[in-house]
Amino acid sequence: MKVMIVGGGGREHAIAMSIAKSSKVEKIYCLPGNAGIEEVAECAPIGPMEFEKIRDFAKEKGIDLAVIGMDDPLVGGLTDVLEEAGIRTFGPRKNAAILEGSKAFSKDLMKKYHIPTAAYENFDNADEALAYLETANYPIVLKADGLALGKGVLICNSFEEAKEGVKEIMLDKKFGASGNTMVVEEFMTGREVSVLSFVDGKTVKTMTSAQDHKRAKDGDEGLNTGGMGTFSPSPFYTEEIAKYCEEYIFQPTVDAMRAEGREFKGIIFFGLMLTEDGPKVLEYNARFGDPEAQVVLPRMKTDIIDVMEACIDGTLDQVNLEFEDNAAVCVVLASDGYPVAYEKGIPITGFENFKGKDGYYCFHAGTKKTEDGTIVTNGGRVLGITAKGKDLKEARANAYKATEWISFANKYMRHDIGKAIDEA
Numbered sequence: 237m238k239v240m241i242v243g244g245g246g247r248e249h250a251i252a253m254s255i256a257k258s259s260k261v262e263k264i265y266c267l268p269g270n271a272g273i274e275e276v277a278e279c280a281p282i283g284p285m286e287f288e289k290i291r292d293f294a295k296e297k298g299i300d301l302a303v304i305g306m307d308d309p310l311v312g313g314l315t316d317v318l319e320e321a322g323i324r325t326f327g328p329r330k331n332a333a334i335l336e337g338s339k340a341f342s343k344d345l346m347k348k349y350h351i352p353t354a355a356y357e358n359f360d361n362a363d364e365a366l367a368y369l370e371t372a373n374y375p376i377v378l379k380a381d382g383l384a385l386g387k388g389v390l391i392c393n394s395f396e397e398a399k400e401g402v403k404e405i406m407l408d409k410k411f412g413a414s415g416n417t418m419v420v421e422e423f424m425t426g427r428e429v430s431v432l433s434f435v436d437g438k439t440v441k442t443m444t445s446a447q448d449h450k451r452a453k454d455g456d457e458g459l460n461t462g463g464m465g466t467f468s469p470s471p472f473y474t475e476e477i478a479k480y481c482e483e484y485i486f487q488p489t490v491d492a493m494r495a496e497g498r499e500f501k502g503i504i505f506f507g508l509m510l511t512e513d514g515p516k517v518l519e520y521n522a523r524f525g526d527p528e529a530q531v532v533l534p535r536m537k538t539d540i541i542d543v544m545e546a547c548i549d550g551t552l553d554q555v556n557l558e559f560e561d562n563a564a565v566c567v568v569l570a571s572d573g574y575p576v577a578y579e580k581g582i583p584i585t586g587f588e589n590f591k592g593k594d595g596y597y598c599f600h601a602g603t604k605k606t607e608d609g610t611i612v613t614n615g616g617r618v619l620g621i622t623a624k625g626k627d628l629k630e631a632r633a634n635a636y637k638a639t640e641w642i643s644f645a646n647k648y649m650r651h652d653i654g655k656a657i658d659e660a
Contacts, residue, residue, distance in 0.1 A: 237541075240294055241266045241277065242284050242314065243305030246568075246601035246620040247526035251305055251540075252276050253597070254533045258541040265297060271611045272600025272619075284309045287317045294323045301326065303544065307383050310502075310522050311337035326544040328522050332493060332500040336522035339419045340381045346517060349492040351485055353517040354422040354509075362406040365418055369398040377421040380405050382414030387460045387575065391423065426511040427472040427656075428518065430528050433486060433506065434543050436552035437499040440490045441543075442482070444535055444559045445473040446528040447656065452575060454652045461575045462617060465653030467565045467628055468531040472510060472656075481508065481515050489520070501547050530599045530620045531564040565635040566622040567653050568601070572646040574616030582613045582645045589641035595624040596638050613644055628657040 239261055241248050249272050255261055256276040267290060269279030282289045284306050294302055302318050304310050304327035313330030327333075334341050340358040345351070354377070359365035369376070378401040380388030388411045392398040405415040433442040446468040452458035485506060493500040505521035505528070524533075533540070537558040546552045571578035580602075590598045599622060602615015621639045625631030632654040639649060 237261055237300040238263045238265070238298055239541075240264075240297070240299040240302045241269075241273075241305060242290060242302065242309055244268045244270045244273070244284070245305070245526055246599040246617065247524050247529040248305040249273050249599040249601070250529040250533045251303060251524065254536065254540045255303070258539050260539070260541045265293075265299070267293065270600045270614070271603040271605040272598065274605065284314075285312060287312070287314055290314065291317055291321050291323070294318060295321060299323055301541070301544065303327065305523060307333075307336055307521065307523055311383060324545075324548055326502060326548060328500050328502040332498045332502075333522040334498070335493065335500065335504070335520045337383060338381055338417075339379050339519070340417050342520050343419055343421075345489075345492055345496070349488055349495075351488050351492070351517060352514060354424050356419055356421040358417060358419055359406075360417045362402050365402050365406065365420060366399060368420060369395060369402070372398070372420070374398075375423040377423050378402065378405060379419040379421060380411040380414040381417035381419060382411070384411040384414045387411070387462070388414055389460060424509045424511050424516060424518070426509045427470070429470045429473045429508045429510060430466075430525055431473070431481065431486075431506045431508060432524060432528060432532055433504050434547050434552060434557065435490055435500050435502060435504050436547045436550045437494060437501050438490065438550065439552040440486045440504070441552055441555065441557045442478070442486060443532050443557070444468050445470040446525070446531055448525065448528060449650060449653055452650075454650050459575055461570075463525070463527045463568065464570065464650045465565070465567045466525075466527045466531050467632065467654040467657065468528070468535065468563065471628065477510065477515055481506070485515065485517060501550075526601075527566045527568060527599075527620050530566040530597070530622045534597060534622060534624060535560045535562060535564055560624075562624050562626055563628040563631040564622055564624045565628065565631040565654050566599075566620045567635050567639050567649055568617050569619040569621060569639060569642060569644075570617050570648045571602070571613055571615070572648040574648065578616055579646055580613050580615070584611050584613060584618070584642065584644040586642040587611065590638070596634065597622040598638075598642065613646075618644070618647075628654060632657060
């Protein structure tokens with residue numbers, strides 16, 4: 237079969253490598269792809285929001301399955317466009333992708349269906365938000381309603397900080413139209429855990445757990461980023477917690493979406509906080525996490541094509557979803573200055589060190605190939621260096637060892653990815 241992937245980051249590289257392992261697949265295309273994805277797929281310079289061009293490309297190439305990796309095209313309705321053209325597509329339709337596309341929608345859904353989450357209020361008027369924040373308990377969390385590249389969340393420790401946050405989100409529109417509505421949320425404390433799941437509209441099957449590190453600097457200091465590294469599985473996500481989440485969070489979410497006439501087929505990413513009062517939902521995403529996909533997919537034993545097709549066909553209950561009994565850690569190599577300002581176009585060396593090394597992966601996130609074949613930096617997050625090990629400590633040691641195999645002039649990374657493992 238011929239498969240088309242939409243996206244061009246580390247997540248899509250991990251998806252492409254997973255798909256390439258399937259014996260059912262003869263050809264992979266990726267739009268727009270990157271320098272690493274080129275090794276397993278034919279890339280075409282079509283942007284993820286160019287829906288008509290994507291549809292025409294899929295028809296011209298006779299694509300059997302389209303896989304949408306990114307949030308923007310899902311929330312924008314690319315699945316609907318492709319399905320209307322008769323192309324089987326893995327990823328939720330627009331009316332279901334709103335689960336990620338609007339934080340206000342998802343919070344209201346959780347309230348209506350009694351799914352545990354932080355207390356909150358939604359505001360579309362800045363003055364009303366400020367009046368509420370004057371008497372609020374601190375710290376408190378402000379969230380831009382729409383998509384914001386994982387950065388539209390502000391934790392405020394005082395009314396002064398909250399006032400500045402309202403200005404940033406609702407008045408200055410730092411995150412564009414995503415800030416037209418703002419969610420003000422109770423600040424929760426506890427361990428964060430990410431649980432990705434496959435969903436076919438009625439059945440939900442969870443993948444192995446993971447934990448992301450969002451802050452730019454060691455010790456969870458600095459600005460929020462798209463993710464500086466992750467590990468899998470989370471030692472804090474016990475069997476008991478998993479059972480609770482399945483009963484009170486995972487299945488109720490899928491059932492709620494179906495009850496609302498928004499049948500969800502694809503990936504639901506459950507961002508959880510393990511609080512003293514039990515697990516609560518921090519956020520939903522409607523696709524694989526990035527960099528969570530880079531530690532979860534290398535550990536997946538089941539053929540990903542079988543799972544994706546079962547999600548589309550509504551037969552996920554017949555699939556036995558299996559993962560390796562080991563661990564993986566991903567350390568993001570970024571351009572110094574990310575997520576604010578950084579240079580691009582810097583040559584990268586050392587890729588050959590990964591050739592033939594089982595259990596080590598170099599996922600490309602922000603790279604491109606120049607006309608002379610040199611691979612250069614082309615983004616804030618450049619590469620995701622992933623390694624497996626028999627347990628988390630071994631995987632972490634392997635991942636950090638592998639970060640030394642790659643060189644580029646403004647290479648930056650956190651040195652404490654997975655440090656929480658030592659406390660488990």
